Amino acid sequence: MDNVFDYEDIQLIPAKCIVESRSECDTSVTLGGHKFKLPVVPANMQTIIDENLATKLAENGYFYIMHRFQPETRIGFIRDMQSRGFIASISVGVKEDEYAFIEELAATHLVPEFITIDIAHGHSNAVIRMIQHIKKHLPTSFVIAGNVGTPEAVRELENAGADATKVGIGPGKVCITKIKTGFGTGGWQLAALRWCAKAATKPIIADGGIRTHGDIAKSVRFGASMVMIGSLFAGHEESPGETIEIDGKVVKEYFGSASEFQKGERKNVEGKKMYVEHKGRIQDTLIEMQQDLQSSISYAGGTKLEAIRNVDYVIVKNSIFNGDKVY
Numbered sequence: 337m338d339n340v341f342d343y344e345d346i347q348l349i350p351a352k353c354i355v356e357s358r359s360e361c362d363t364s365v366t367l368g369g370h371k372f373k374l375p376v377v378p379a380n381m382q383t384i385i386d387e388n389l390a391t392k393l394a395e396n397g398y399f400y401i402m403h404r405f406q407p408e409t410r411i412g413f414i415r416d417m418q419s420r421g422f423i424a425s426i427s428v429g430v431k432e433d434e435y436a437f438i439e440e441l442a443a444t445h446l447v448p449e450f451i452t453i454d455i456a457h458g459h460s461n462a463v464i465r466m467i468q469h470i471k472k473h474l475p476t477s478f479v480i481a482g483n484v485g486t487p488e489a490v491r492e493l494e495n496a497g498a499d500a501t502k503v504g505i506g507p508g509k510v511c512i513t514k515i516k517t518g519f520g521t522g523g524w525q526l527a528a529l530r531w532c533a534k535a536a537t538k539p540i541i542a543d544g545g546i547r548t549h550g551d552i553a554k555s556v557r558f559g560a561s562m563v564m565i566g567s568l569f570a571g572h573e574e575s576p577g578e579t580i581e582i583d584g585k586v587v588k589e590y591f592g593s594a595s596e597f598q599k600g601e602r603k604n605v606e607g608k609k610m611y612v613e614h615k616g617r618i619q620d621t622l623i624e625m626q627q628d629l630q631s632s633i634s635y636a637g638g639t640k641l642e643a644i645r646n647v648d649y650v651i652v653k654n655s656i657f658n659g660d661k662v663y
């Protein structure tokens with residue numbers, strides 16, 4: 337790896353505008369044969385998404401991935417979503433029970449449109465075996481596999497049958513993997529995305545480290561088809577995390593999927609909990625994200641997301657915020 341950089345080190349270079357209004361710019365994306373309003377998906381974490389929010393997102397044309405931490409609810413969830421004409425998009429792990437779960441889905445002809453294999457170290461035989469198991473029993477489900485951080489991993493998971501890979505080991509806001517293990521893409525997630533995207537022949541989902549809406553455009557520039565976001569979606573009215581008051585301020589909890597709060601025990605903990613300011617309705621954030629991305633497309637000199645992929649960029653090491661706070 338030669339050029340190592342992260343989101344805050346990059347500025348995209350504007351090209352001549354070809355629209356009269358930013359509203360002409362189209363932020364939609366197609367994944368797995370389905371069209372979504374934004375190339376953005378809330379993280380499949382217990383304090384970020386639940387059944388209610390998943391339904392709301394699906395109803396309004398956004399992609400969602402339900403988390404895997406209440407495994408017994410998944411069959412009812414798939415039935416419910418599909419009976420309402422929505423896509424069913426669920427997560428699985430790689431432990432023994434998950435094999436039986438996939439077989440049960442196949443036996444009952446319950447076929448989720450999207451299945452995400454969600455483990456910390458996705459470049460593993462455990463994930464390869466699970467991809468093959470899903471493809472054997474549910475060949476029409478679109479399989480997203482991760483997380484990974486190298487081109488070798490992307491190639492191996494794609495070769496095993498994954499329809500998309502998810503890139504990001506340790507850049508998350510509530511992640512402590514980088515501190516506890518010394519490994520990951522934390523601090524160079526954007527460069528890792530570019531490295532992986534060069535090897536990929538199928539879509540990549542960039543996962544973790546998004547701190548501003550501009551980072552979505554940067555992810556698209558460096559090869560992401562979709563961006564998974566936790567912290568920016570935490571703290572909304574609809575977010576499942578607990579709401580409390582600290583020093584007169586209303587805040588909501590956001591904890592890592594590998595934190596003791598998720599696991600219920602202090603074993604192999606690689607995540608922490610934080611409180612984020614209450615942010616109001618998620619729909620307002622999604623609209624603002626869309627407007628900002630429309631603006632990004634206009635600066636890229638196009639009318640569609642693809643225009644962003646071709647823009648030039650500069651590396652401005654640690655200086656784009658001029659010492660300012662992000663917001």
Ligand SMILES: NC(=O)C1=CN([C@@H]2O[C@H](COP(=O)(O)OP(=O)(O)OC[C@H]3O[C@@H](n4cnc5c(N)ncnc54)[C@H](OP(=O)(O)O)[C@@H]3O)[C@@H](O)[C@H]2O)C=CC1
Pocket residue numbers: 429430431454455456457462483504505506507508511513544592593594604606
């Ligand atoms: N994107 C990221 O950077 C990270 C995300 N996470 C999130 O935390 C959650 C829990 O992840 P995870 O612990 O994988 O899930 P699980 O607890 O379901 O573990 C999955 C399986 O993989 C094994 N495993 C986990 N980590 C490793 C490793 N480093 N090397 C070898 N085997 C391993 C586990 O065994 P055993 O526990 O006995 O080792 C278990 O058998 C997920 O939602 C994941 O997305 C966690 C860390 C990093």
Ligand SMILES: Nc1nc2c(ncn2[C@@H]2O[C@H](COP(=O)(O)O)[C@@H](O)[C@H]2O)c(=O)[nH]1
Pocket residue numbers: 379380381483504505506507508509510511512513514543544545546564565566567568591592593594595606607608
């Ligand atoms: N290392 C850990 N990573 C985690 C954990 N729980 C979730 N995650 C990852 O973070 C992103 C969200 O990142 P954000 O910067 O947008 O907040 C999420 O999608 C997971 O990949 C964890 O406990 N440890």
